[in-house]
Amino acid sequence: MTEPTPGDQVWTIPNALSLLRLLGVPLFLWLILQPVFHGPHYDGWAILLLAVSGATDYLDGKIARAFGQVSRIGQLLDPAADRLYILSTLAGLAARQIIPVWLAVLLVARDLLMSIPLAVLRRHGYGPPPVHFLGKAATFNLLYAFPLLLLGDGTGLLHDVAGEVGWAFAIWGTALYYLAAGLYVVQVRRLIARPDSAA
Numbered sequence: 001m002t003e004p005t006p007g008d009q010v011w012t013i014p015n016a017l018s019l020l021r022l023l024g025v026p027l028f029l030w031l032i033l034q035p036v037f038h039g040p041h042y043d044g045w046a047i048l049l050l051a052v053s054g055a056t057d058y059l060d061g062k063i064a065r066a067f068g069q070v071s072r073i074g075q076l077l078d079p080a081a082d083r084l085y086i087l088s089t090l091a092g093l094a095a096r097q098i099i100p101v102w103l104a105v106l107l108v109a110r111d112l113l114m115s116i117p118l119a120v121l122r123r124h125g126y127g128p129p130p131v132h133f134l135g136k137a138a139t140f141n142l143l144y145a146f147p148l149l150l151l152g153d154g155t156g157l158l159h160d161v162a163g164e165v166g167w168a169f170a171i172w173g174t175a176l177y178y179l180a181a182g183l184y185v186v187q188v189r190r191l192i193a194r195p196d197s198a199a
Contacts, residue, residue, distance in 0.1 A: 014060035014070075018077035021053050025084045028053075032092035032150070046092075047147040053085055054143045061136075072127075079131055082139045083111060089146040098153050099170070107142075107174060110181055117188040124192045132187075135180040141173030 031046040060078060064070045090104040118128060145166050152163025 012064070012071060014064040015073055015077060017056040017060040017063075018081050021056055021081040022077065022084065024049055024053060025081075025088050028085070029088045029092060032089070033095060036095050043150055043153070047150055050085070050089070050143065050147040050150075053081075054140070057082065057139070057143065075128070075130060079128075082143075086139070086142055086146075087111075093146065093149060096153065098149055103170070103174070107177065110177055114181055114184065117185050120192065121188055126191060129184070129187050129191065132180070132183060134176060134183055138173050138176035138180045141169045141176060145169035145173050 028046055028049050031042040031049065035041055057078070086107065090099070090107055093099040094101050094104040121128065145168075148162045148166030148169060150166075152159050152166050
């Protein structure tokens with residue numbers, strides 16, 4: 001099945017869902033960082049917001065493909081929302097000492113490294129290539145991992161199980177995140193090696 005050609009639509013349901021996810025980022029940060037500043041715990045609300053974000057991430061792609069609403073702005077908004085949720089969650093979990101700083105650094109470093117092939121593409125006159133399945137799988141793993149790790153910040157059987165499952169998702173998500181980066185680099189190399197590639 002071929003990927004649909006993105007259009008110039010702006011006001012679509014998938015784009016509205018992506019925009020709502022973006023607007024939820026500062027609210028999520030406020031919720032998760034409250035205990036750092038000796039405020040109340042709003043972890044339940046933070047987890048709910050992450051769950052809604054994950055659901056809308058799935059829905060916007062499905063709706064876009066099903067109703068022919070794949071757009072260029074959507075191809076920018078969707079991964080931007082994913083990256084911001086991942087970064088904000090990493091910041092919050094690291095500040096709360098729920099995850100080690102090295103894990104946050106590892107995931108942020110991957111995004112920084114990916115700016116290099118993106119710059120190469122731009123220099124050759126290309127925009128970012130569409131997100132492939134492996135990248136989506138990595139994001140889903142991480143977006144499942146984070147609420148479970150947050151839920152695991154407590155005592156009792158439920159918290160213990162959530163923490164263990166959350167770490168499993170985090171490890172798989174991180175591995176897939178780097179594997180997806182490798183495939184992205186291969187995509188870029190093939191694209192710029194084409195005879196019709198811009199100078």
